[in-house]
Amino acid sequence: MSRKIKIDIDACKPRMVTAETIYSDYGAIIVWENTVLDALTINRLKIFGVDKIWVYEYGTMGAESEGPQSRSEEEIFTESYESDTEQFKEIIHDLSVGKTVSIEKTVQIADSIYAKKDQRRQIIECITQIRKVDEYTYYHSINVSMLAMLIGKWLRLRPEDTHLLVQAGLLHDIGKSRVPDEIINKPGKLNDEEATEMKKHSEYGYYLIQYMEGIDRRIQEAVLYHHEREDGSGYPMGLKGDQIPLFAKILAVADTFDAMTADRSYKTKDTPFHVFQLMQNDCFGYLDTIVLNTFLSNISHYYIGNKVRLNDGRIAEVIYINPHQYGKPVIKIGDEYVDLTITKGVSIEELF
Ligand SMILES: [Fe+2]
Ligand SMILES: [Fe+2]
Structure with a gap:
């Protein structure tokens, strides 16, 4: 290890080693001293608004190995x-x-x-x-x-x-x-x-x-x-x-x-779609309407493009989320578009 230097967070690279413990504004430890940094940790420091950090000048660890950086x-x-x-x-x-x-x-x-x-x-x-x-x-x-x-x-x-x-x-x-x-x-x-x-x-x-x-x-x-x-x-x-x-x-x-x-x-x-359906139908009046709607409308959109298995065994793709019925999206089976709010007897059994 060599001497400590203070560098800009933007100049920070994976495998550099911290020379001092880094704290958040409210005093909680974000990263300990002598930590080998990775992309996730550097990103985390940026999120916490850290501008500059102390690292060891030549203190990158295992630069020749493919180790941490090769992970997804x-x-x-x-x-x-x-x-x-x-x-x-x-x-x-x-x-x-x-x-x-x-x-x-x-x-x-x-x-x-x-x-x-x-x-x-x-x-x-x-x-x-x-x-x-x-x-x-x-x-x-x-x-x-x-x-x-x-x-x-x-x-x-x-x-x-x-x-x-x-x-x-x-x-x-x-x-x-x-x-x-x-x-x-x-x-x-x-x-x-x-x-x-x-x-x-x-x-x-x-x-x-x-x-x-x-x-x-x-x-x-x-x-x-x-x-x-x-x-x-x-x-x-x-x-x-x-x-x-x-x-x-x-x-x-x-x-x-x-x-x-x-x-x-x-x-x-349960599949998330069934849970959306249950929450939308059964939880109104019990859970706060704004919080529940905000949650369902945002989370359900993450499933667009997902592959699903239907109750009849067919495989389909989620195409559109209906805000009136989050649990019954429009799906695509082969070349056919099916709106689950209209088509009876078809339901999503499994999410891939
Ligand atoms: Fe709980
Ligand atoms: Fe609880």
Whole structure:
């Protein structure tokens, strides 16, 4: 290694090595000292508005190897997604052994998720992939935080608020660490007593993060109220409409989508189109209309061009998303265009 130099972020190249730890404006670590930079990390620094960084003058690592640079964007994304999940597991583990958890660790994971905010296609693909059932809560928390981030962006919230939403998404079900495992992992339907205990997770979560130093009040409220519903049918308080904070409304939409899309042990995996349909038909009145519409209209467009398998076995391509029925797009089968809102008996069974 040689001497430290300060360079412009635009002059920064993959495989350079950082000479100092780099912090975000609010003091969270973005990149540690002695980190070998890659394209994703450099991009992340740009997103955080970092202009200049300290690197070692001749300190590029493994310049002759094809290693990191030969990996695709998808591989880098998946690796980072898995690493976020692993780090999140540590938070849950610490909680389950009675340790108090600091907000810094959550902010670090949120930083890593936030750095992926422009990789929307990868986020959406990742969420609709099959995940391990026994690790459901971890992946679910990461997914909800990524979905909440997308909604925050689509609603044009300020970047700092969207970052808080990412943290709220991570922490929203943290109270499940206080619910007995037999209830969490029960494959069948919960009985009344078990369901009552399960419903306490939002309050448990609120208590767990209540004294986290430096945590934003809006995160705490979002955790407590993420199961409140517009008509007052939710829990724990039965709040209605405007009484429910915006962050909680956003988490409710993200949470519902991920739970419906997930491959749980007690139901088969739904296609996103079926989930759009269910959310559009069944969730109006329960979920905030603006948040839900913003979410459905934006996310559904990512499936244009996707290949799907129909209930009769034929393969088709998604051509147009109908804003009145997000779950019933116009598809192309061979040379024929079929509008699923009109044609009866044809449905999408599987997404490729
Ligand atoms: Fe929840
Ligand atoms: Fe959840």
